[in-house]
Amino acid sequence: MKVLVFDNYEAASEQAAQMVEAQILENGQSVLGLATGSTPIGLYKNLIEGVTARGVSYKEVCTINLDEYIGLANDHSESYHRFMAENLFDHIDISIDNTYVPNGVAPSAEEECIRYEEIIDRLGPIDIQILGIGSNGHIAFNEPGTDPETLTHVVELVASTREDNARFFPSIDEVPTHAITTGIKSILKSKKIILLATGKGKADAVKKLLSKEISKDFPASFLWNHKDVTLIVDQDAYALVQTEGQ
Ligand code: GLP
Numbered sequence: 416m417k418v419l420v421f422d423n424y425e426a427a428s429e430q431a432a433q434m435v436e437a438q439i440l441e442n443g444q445s446v447l448g449l450a451t452g453s454t455p456i457g458l459y460k461n462l463i464e465g466v467t468a469r470g471v472s473y474k475e476v477c478t479i480n481l482d483e484y485i486g487l488a489n490d491h492s493e494s495y496h497r498f499m500a501e502n503l504f505d506h507i508d509i510s511i512d513n514t515y516v517p518n519g520v521a522p523s524a525e526e527e528c529i530r531y532e533e534i535i536d537r538l539g540p541i542d543i544q545i546l547g548i549g550s551n552g553h554i555a556f557n558e559p560g561t562d563p564e565t566l567t568h569v570v571e572l573v574a575s576t577r578e579d580n581a582r583f584f585p586s587i588d589e590v591p592t593h594a595i596t597t598g599i600k601s602i603l604k605s606k607k608i609i610l611l612a613t614g615k616g617k618a619d620a621v622k623k624l625l626s627k628e629i630s631k632d633f634p635a636s637f638l639w640n641h642k643d644v645t646l647i648v649d650q651d652a653y654a655l656v657q658t659e660g661q
Contacts, residue, residue: 416644418625420653424613427649428457431545431609434645435462436471438543438607444475448544448602449503450555451480451495454611455545456502463506473509477538480516481546481555481602484591485569487519493583494519517567517595524595528567535567535601544605548612548620551575552633556596563637565598599637608641613649621648622655 421427438445465471489496496516504514515534521527546554558573571593581587612621629636638644
């Protein structure tokens with residue numbers, strides 16, 4: 416795992432954007448694995464700017480998102496479909512038919528998981544997978560305890576994840592209890608992975624990750640089993656690692 420430390424969120428976001436744009440400039444038909452959450456918003460802002468500022472085109476790019484809440488329709492204000500439209504897709508020249516997010520209101524969530532994994536295999540391998548990290552070490556919605564062999568599956572969100580994400584909903588009762596998420600194994604199929612972690616709230620998780628202990632209790636630790644992972648952090652997220660190292 417390569418670790419890149421930046422002064423602040425803006426610099427970390429710019430670095431991630433440069434890596435994504437380099438991939439697209441090399442291959443206009445790249446497949447990107449995308450994440451939601453507050454962390455990648457700065458990356459997406461940079462990518463939007465890149466369309467006009469640097470002439471980057473997404474006309475032939477495909478995107479595959481990590482996860483979606485079960486029970487939220489695509490147009491629900493907190494669905495990940497809506498998040499992606501508002502924070503990226505509506506502002507770049509991508510064809511919406513080339514963007515994939517699990518369907519959280521599919522008649523059968525289990526069948527949707529099978530369909531989604533087939534999409535990953537048909538379009539993949541993903542050239543660059545963007546990941547954030549939950550404060551409990553989850554990646555996508557792979558909560559602590561997840562088996563490393565998991566493919567796309569239905570997950571029951573743990574209390575801490577629902578609490579973390581309650582800030583986006585009128586009350587915690589409205590945070591969905593379940594989600595469809597790509598699995599650890601699905602994520603590790605990607606050619607290259609960029610894990611973004613910024614802000615003090617991620618300092619514990621980054622410290623744990625960099626302890627290199629691989630365990631089901633901390634799903635992001637399975638990234639140590641992949642040969643091309645870049646961890647991009649800001650000083651706040653790296654703070655506990657530095658303190659210990661000095
Ligand atoms: C959610 C998403 C994850 C994301 C995590 C961290 O639960 N399913 O993909 O990485 O939250 O979010 P944030 O970037 O807002 O801290």
